[in-house]
Amino acid sequence: MLRYGTSAIYRTLRWSALLFRISTTLVDYLLQKTANLVDTMFVYPERMRANLDSTRGLVFSGQLAVGLVEHGVPAKTLTGWCKATPCTPGRRGSTFRNWC
Secondary structure (H helix, E strand, C coil): HHHHHHHHHHHHHHHHHHHHHHHHHHHHHHHHHHHHHHHCCCCCHHHHHHHHHHHHHHHHHHHHHHHHHHHCCCHHHHHHHHHHHCCHHHCCCHHHHHHC
């Protein structure tokens, strides 16, 4: 009976070692692919600025929400405002960045 238990433990350890080797190989592969991606990446600052401007400052809406909550606006009220008037700054010609 002891032999069967020992055999099961041995098989479990063998599988664990195999899975560990496979997972570390996968992590190494993913790190190499990511490093290659970053090394060969081109950044165009003008295009980045144009993309940010096309959102009319929507990337700053989270900062605006945090600022309002910090100044006492309840989160539930803020959620109601967001649902009632989506993208209002864009319609009025201003931006979320101006509101922050």
